Structure formats: structure tokens, C-alpha cells
Amino acid sequence: MTDKHQLATQIVSVGRDKKWTKGVINPPVFRASTIVFDTMEDMRHAAKNKTNGEMFYGRRGTPTHFAFQAAVSELEGGAGTALYPSGAAAISAALLSFLQAGDHLLMVDSVYEPTRDFCSHILAGFNIETTYYDPLIGEGIRALIRPNTKVLFLESPGSITMEVQDVPTLCRIAHEHGLVTILDNTWASPINSKPFEMGVDVSIQAATKYIVGHSDVMIGTATANEQYWPQLRERSYLLGQTTSPDDVYLATRGLRTLGVRMAQHEKNALKVANWLQTRPEVDHLRHPAFETCPGHEFFKRDFSASNGLFSFVLKQGDQEAVTALVENMQHFKMGFSWGGYESLILGIFGIERIRSATKWDASKPLIRVHIGLEDPEDLIADLSAGFERFNAVLAAKVK
Numbered sequence: 001m002t003d004k005h006q007l008a009t010q011i012v013s014v015g016r017d018k019k020w021t022k023g024v025i026n027p028p029v030f031r032a033s034t035i036v037f038d039t040m041e042d043m044r045h046a047a048k049n050k051t052n053g054e055m056f057y058g059r060r061g062t063p064t065h066f067a068f069q070a071a072v073s074e075l076e077g078g079a080g081t082a083l084y085p086s087g088a089a090a091i092s093a094a095l096l097s098f099l100q101a102g103d104h105l106l107m108v109d110s111v112y113e114p115t116r117d118f119c120s121h122i123l124a125g126f127n128i129e130t131t132y133y134d135p136l137i138g139e140g141i142r143a144l145i146r147p148n149t150k151v152l153f154l155e156s157p158g159s160i161t162m163e164v165q166d167v168p169t170l171c172r173i174a175h176e177h178g179l180v181t182i183l184d185n186t187w188a189s190p191i192n193s194k195p196f197e198m199g200v201d202v203s204i205q206a207a208t209k210y211i212v213g214h215s216d217v218m219i220g221t222a223t224a225n226e227q228y229w230p231q232l233r234e235r236s237y238l239l240g241q242t243t244s245p246d247d248v249y250l251a252t253r254g255l256r257t258l259g260v261r262m263a264q265h266e267k268n269a270l271k272v273a274n275w276l277q278t279r280p281e282v283d284h285l286r287h288p289a290f291e292t293c294p295g296h297e298f299f300k301r302d303f304s305a306s307n308g309l310f311s312f313v314l315k316q317g318d319q320e321a322v323t324a325l326v327e328n329m330q331h332f333k334m335g336f337s338w339g340g341y342e343s344l345i346l347g348i349f350g351i352e353r354i355r356s357a358t359k360w361d362a363s364k365p366l367i368r369v370h371i372g373l374e375d376p377e378d379l380i381a382d383l384s385a386g387f388e389r390f391n392a393v394l395a396a397k398v399k
């Protein structure tokens, strides 16, 4: 792991090469479709270097994009980064870059629901079969690999149920069989794990979350190692993937405070989680830094820090009681996504319906929180009042 001081310096410095910035601090917004050339020779030169930092055509990117791509590549530790208009687009383009008709895909059972839907609605129609595997399968993955298996997809931890995967073991076995390993690395962000040192070939960020950090831009990144970067880059290009330079500008701006925001999210979330652990209503925490989280030992080994996103499971309760808890909060807002500066809460039902390789106990409600940058004491008071509403609903049913 890079030590904290070096990392903090890196976050401030990455992508600020003068060839992109021309000397201003933040890489400016270059809006472009057409790039004009004075001579045929200039045009040939640009064509030759179009994947190497020369402007060629808008869809290939501008210095605004190149600076952000360089920054993400360096932080993730890969050879190159492709940009997409959302995290979901990064996932679908990465899968389509490495799968063809007749191939077989191994997909983690705790995966982000739209990724699962992409497999069943799009890949299945292309005759690409998906097998789901238990996030904690470890060595058992061997038995699921077929002669036509091409990709192993991981997401660690899963963004609702939070199982942490043994990424190095899974990637080692996948490579013994020539598979491409793709990791949805959004929870770690580019600073809290080293995906390429763990054997990942392609690391994906829903930059919408912590990189942007302010809940106002949708953007995705996929970073590949030397071996897979040319294929990822060219196929993503053929899929027509581009991003607005204004959005990229905001993502680059967000990135500069990633280190301090993440440290504060982590601190606040640990405080709230420690309090939740003492609540009689709580069955267990699904926070990777706590022993009750499946795969906690891999968190300790493979991550340098946690952040603001975790879940907790209640001992009992129905939809009505959970609704009373999550509605009418003062500080927590209800809504999808996470990674912004604000706190969010969701009561999530129906998890059992998005599982096929593992069972989910639907009798115990799960609540997911994103702990923002508010004072954690205010958030604890908010949750405390929520539990009172929750208990009142349950008590009224007993009478």
C-alpha cells in the first residue's frame, strides 16, 4: 500500500501535466467534435497518435478527458482508462469488450442489480450464458469454469449486502484458465485498494459515486492493464462511448478532495456503525470493517480503509415498520446512488429475488446507509428517532 502521505500528494498531483493544463490549475474544458489540421502531414500525425494524447476527433477525447484518464489510470494502477457516460455504461462496455456469442461468463451473485439485468436482458440475447457464483466461493470457483468461460466478473464488496470477496484467489484461478478478470471497484474508489496487484485485469469505477463526490454528475471509468488496454479502448470506442468534457471537468475537480472526503466518510460511518451495533433492534452490521460482515478477513487484508457506505440487518420488522424508520428523517434522505457529501438511507426489500447462487433470509429487513459529511451525532439522533418510530409500529401490532 502506498503510505497515506504519498497517496495524499498523488491525489493532488495526478493528471496535472502541463500538456493538458497549459499551466492553469484545473485542466480546462475543451468542447470539441471537429479538430482542424493545417496539413495532411499534421492530420497523419494526429491519426497516428490519437490514442496517445493527440487530439484527433471529439469522440477520441480532448485534453480535459486525457488529464482525467491519466489521473484515474495512475490511482488505480493500470495502463489506461476509458471513460463512459455512467458506471452502468462502463460495466456493459467492459463486458462487451471481452465476450462474444457462445462465450460463458461467471458473475458474482451479490452484483449490482443493473449488471445482473444486463446479463439476462442483453448478453443472453447474444448467446452469452451467465453463471452466478457465491461471492465467498473462493477456491470453489474452479468447478464452475468451463472450456468456453471467458470472463470472471467480481464486485467487492457487493453494494447492498456487502460480502467482501477473496479477489487475489479468484483472479489467480481465473488466470490459470486464461479468463479476463473484471472488478467493479466502486466501493474502494481508486484509493482504498490495489486492484491490479490483486490480479484484476479491468477495474471499473462508477465515478458518479466517490470520485465526483457531489451527486451531480454521472460518469464511469474502466481501467485496464497493459495486456487488455488496447482491446478495451478500441471496443469501447467502437461502441461509441464518449463523455461530456463538462462532466469530466467536474469529476476531475471532485477527485482532488477524494482523500479528505473518504477519510471523513470513514470516520463518521465508523461512529454511526459502532452506535448501531449497540442497538437492540440490530441483528448484525454489514460493514466490511466489522467482523459480522461476510469476508471481513479479506477487507482487512486487501483494503487500506472503509468509507461511508454500509448496511445493517434488523432482528425483525416488516415493510410498515421499516417505512416508519426511514421516512421523516431530518438529515438522511431517501434516494439511490451514494458517494456524495450527503447522508442517504434505504430500506431494501426483495433481495432474495436478485439472488440465484445463494439464499437471502428475507425475514430480516436490511437497511443501507450512506454516511455523509454531517456531524455523526446528528445522524445518530436521526436514527435513534427512526428506531422509536419503528418500535412504535411493531408495538401497536402486538396489542
Ligand SMILES: *Cc1c(COP(=O)(O)O)cnc(C)c1O
Pocket (backbone or CB within 6 Å): 086, 087, 088, 089, 112, 155, 159, 184, 186, 187, 206, 207, 208, 209, 218, 219, 220, 337
Ligand atoms: C452506482 C453503481 C454503479 C452504476 O453507476 P451509475 O453511474 O449509476 O451508472 C455500478 N456499480 C456499483 C457498485 C454502483 O454502486
